Amino acid sequence: FASLKNWETNQDFRDTLHVKACPINRCNPEKCNGSIMQPPNMMRDPRDPKPSMDSIKELAKDFINQYFTSMKRNDSEAHSSRLAEVLASISSTGTYELTKNELIFGAKTAWRNAPRCVGRIQWNKLHVFDCRKVTSTREMFDAICVHLKYATNKGNIRSCITFFPPRNDVKTEFRVWNSQLIRYACYRQEDGSLVGDPANLELTELCMRLGWKGKGGRFDLLPLLLQANGEDPELYELPANLVLEVKLRHPEQDWLEQMNLKWYAVPAVSNILLDIGGVEFPAVPFNGWFMGTEIGRDLVDTSRYNMILPMAEAMGLNTKKTSSLWKDKAILELNLAILHSFQSDNVTIMDHHVATESFMKHFANEVKLRGGCPGDWVWLVPPVSGSATPVFHQEILNYTLNPSCLYQPDPWQYYKWKDTVMVKRKNKLHFKELAKSVMVTSRMMKKAMANRIKTTILYATETGKSYAYSLILQEIFNHAFDAKVVAMDQYDICNLEYESMLLVVTSTFGNGDPPENGENFAQMLQKIARDGTDEQKPRKRGVLRRRFQSVTTATPIYRRVSSKQLDVSRDFDSVSQGLLANVKFAVFGLGSRAYPHFCAFAHAVDTLLGELEGERVKEIGEGDEMCGQEECFRNWAQQVFKAACDTFCLQEEVNLEDANASLKSTKFDKSNFRVTVSDVQVEPNYVETLSKMHRKKLSPCRLIRRKNLQSEKSGRSTILIQLEKKNSDVLNFQPGDHLGIYPRNDPALVKALISKIRDATDDSTVVRLEVQDEKKTFIGNFKYWDADTRLPSCTLTMAFSRFLDITTPPTPQLLKLFSECNVNEEQSTALRILGQGESEYEDWKFSNNPNLVEVLNEFPSTQVDASLLLKQLPLLQARYYSISSSPDVYPGEIHCTVSVVTYHTRGGDGPLHHGVCSSYLNSITDEEEVPCFVRMAPTFHLPTKEDAPCILVGPGTGIAPFRSFWQHRISQIQKGASKDRTMALLFGCRNPQQDHLYKDEVETAMKQGAISHAYTAFSREEGKPKQYVQDVIMNDISEFVFDLIHTRNGHFYVCGDVTMAAEVHRTLKDVLCINGGMTPEQVEEYITAMKSEDRYHEDIFGVTLRTYEVNRSLR
């Protein structure tokens, strides 16, 4: 290693990274090239012989290794197969194509490796425009306009880079001939003097030879000279509206303003070559933002604007003797004025102190992370007050790492013109391209941006709404972006840092937990946020599931990089450099205020993405299923779309009204769908079909026994269902896990529905839904019908029984479609009003909770076609049941305790409704296959420390999982476990005569030592006051609970309805307060600690108790 001393702090840094440096000798034993501007070995000249295939392979191999290592996926299968692919491609073609993610990684790493750049702390925040597919200068020009617009961002400058095609050979080269995208011209006067920026004299003269006519001023924007595919370059005038300039003025003195000086806001270097793993990109304009001293030098250097003397004179300084330090004074005042002017105009700029301080932080961080940080001291120390900045005192090694930024000769030095006549002709107008280019239409900008900005819409859902909303979001985003919808469990989290725009739509389940298909994503995201890596894959699904409510309590970090932040230099180094520094994001949560942790998972995702320093383009949106969920979502979707357009500078290009209208449109064109009789008249196996449809491994079970656990006096039913697994190797579970069941809709309801369909086929005909598509071919476009992929070919009866949800009240969207096919004006209007999803809809839904048949009865003139329902109805979802048996006691079987749901709508006055799944389970015969799967509930398992005391609180059907617990303990005792363990059961029901579930079994379990204590709370016992489980905890067993939880480090389990769980939770806090003398804050901390120690376990069924009242109170 090399030891690097900081002479200011005496701190020593060790650099080991240099051993990975490319063998490019900057210096040799005879001489040091430290101050050479363009060391020959940093120059990639296209006239030199091409690098050998072996050296390209070496670079490629190293780069691919770096890329996979960065994702902690080195030595994975993906790594080795990518490497093999790359090497094979180099063998056969001499090069290879970088994937989009490799390109982004390569671009950022090249910046990170650039020894001369002082602003590298920002290396991770670089937006990449991938324009490797452009074929003409026109397309290059369009892309550059997009780049400038995005980078400028009204002064809040953003770093970005545009990749044009890589080098194949010089004959097909793409290049930007300008050294920066924005440059001022320079005119030689007859007396030999120069007007403008002398740095650009050669290019100005070349442009003029090609027909450009400058105005002869000091700050004329040079046109772009672009070369595509090895052809002669062409001129494009820079649209003035894309170039932001700052007029320079001094904060206190007026001499500067009178000098009429200005400078452009975006420094976009365009003549550097990027070598990424042996692939060379000679045309890659990129920009950061200015450090003030750079502009200062441009204006005062004698080889540039050379303004130092006029300025000193204007300031009245003594320029006669150097010791008056007039030069220093003038430079200093100019630098001050530059910073002042940019800051006053809200244009990003940094001063050299902040820049170097941030570099030192970056340096120290890089030494820690990578074992070193290459740096060119000569360039890093600023041109003014060098020793007053910290880099001055730091020893730094200079070396070249690949990916790297390299110099290349100016193209006019080697390019062989095809149109030699035109080049020689002087001042001959050649405005063809130039004139055209001025027309930067907004349509063009929109197209150019949309081609490039990919948007990923990630969703997680339990019952399908988040998915449906994601599709709506995709619809609106496709007006300006390239949006795709991906389920969280199908998403490779390694892509996260490469996203440009990430939208998350997710619901919350359990009690503040992610939906099942969001669990892995959630764990990985947490892990990345915590450890900065996703290295450790989750052990198994759900095992690491953390309680997400605790994440939401963390203060969200809103670190949007605003111009205000940026131009205040003291905040500069706090600008994000996290993993997602480049990712713009927004989150929408679906939830219900009936739950204490409303939209908790969405909040957790929002917070974590923010902590990883993603840029939040819109505050989180929330949709409460109790009230106006869809309306909230549509409002949010409009706002987030607008915010995204603003962020990507598409405001002027997008017609927001059109886009917003797409949110309102119903998107079902009847003529594009039809139902046809299927060729094969065989019904599919519904278990297999459901498996495919829901991407879940389902196994069929059969009913062995069903028993009503309530007495005949009760009038309600809670049933014990004993199912037999068809295959003993599947559906393995532990006590505490859930069984997922796909139910069947009530046959009578299905029949009633089919009778209302206009074109219904008979009961035994297998049909399929077809959608009309259009194919574009070279002989013309033709339309064809294709099978819709959502549903299989089956009878209508099977579709409505097994696959589609016909009982959940229709969405506003569906009602709108009904209004369109209703032939009665009054009904149609009523449906349309409901279809707006506003308060009328909410009231109607709340009061009637209508199923589909009831809706069609209420609006009988709706002429509904089978295709409409097959296409639009949501899928029938699985229901979960806490497993009520132990596999040790009942191998091959799974038991559930099911409360059979029946209720009258309209608060008791409406028609009788039957819960789909509970009624199905109450009616199945032993012939029928029940499609099942197991959902693990690792946070609800018995303690791993087997003698840990437990309290189990489960009123009503909440007792379900505890039956599996006591059965498990019985089996353990039978195998020799001690009986001296505390397992206290607290059950609640109405009264001992009606619904004291499992009374006998509990007594037996007590005798066998599996349950140590059993308590009951009767809420409707005649002549006695109402008692709930929480009352028993508070009034009867408060000290016992405290002792068990606090003194004996016990576990607390609660299962059932969410309101009950919340009240029990509150009661436990009171118990801790009273018995432990804790303050409310201490109790809060105590319970949080219990949760993270996995001693507080909740199994939430949802809103099951007094559903109507709860909904009403929340409305």
Ligand SMILES: Cc1cc2nc3c(=O)[nH]c(=O)nc-3n(C[C@H](O)[C@H](O)[C@H](O)COP(=O)(O)OP(=O)(O)OC[C@H]3O[C@@H](n4cnc5c(N)ncnc54)[C@H](O)[C@@H]3O)c2cc1C
């Ligand atoms: C993790 C988990 C574990 C569960 N474990 C069990 C268990 O062990 N045992 C058990 O019985 N259930 C359990 N449930 C609940 C179960 O999943 C189902 O929700 C329940 O069986 C009802 O389903 P269903 O298809 O019969 O009713 P659905 O057809 O889904 O009807 C229920 C819906 O009807 C409406 N509704 C119900 N009552 C009223 C009312 N009075 N007024 C107006 N509307 C009303 C509500 O919108 C409610 O959501 C659990 C749920 C979860 C999430």
Ligand SMILES: NC(=O)c1ccc[n+]([C@@H]2O[C@H](COP(=O)([O-])OP(=O)(O)OC[C@H]3O[C@@H](n4cnc5c(N)ncnc54)[C@H](OP(=O)(O)O)[C@@H]3O)[C@@H](O)[C@H]2O)c1
């Ligand atoms: N998704 C669903 O909609 C769904 C799912 C499952 C069950 N259900 C329905 O929900 C009901 C629940 O059935 P169940 O057997 O689980 O329970 P239950 O028998 O209705 O209730 C069990 C006990 O809990 C009490 N209780 C009510 N509110 C409570 C609270 N806030 N805190 C503590 N205890 C409370 C009840 O008292 P009181 O009733 O006397 O107040 C009763 O003593 C049934 O009507 C069933 O049809 C609905």
Ligand SMILES: Cc1cc2nc3c(=O)[nH]c(=O)nc-3n(C[C@H](O)[C@H](O)[C@H](O)COP(=O)(O)O)c2cc1C
């Ligand atoms: C068992 C259960 C638990 C739930 N838990 C929560 C919760 O903790 N917080 C919340 O805001 N919503 C909760 N909800 C409500 C859902 O998030 C809400 O119904 C949402 O609209 C479902 O969207 P999805 O179809 O995309 O899953 C829960 C719903 C159920 C059925």
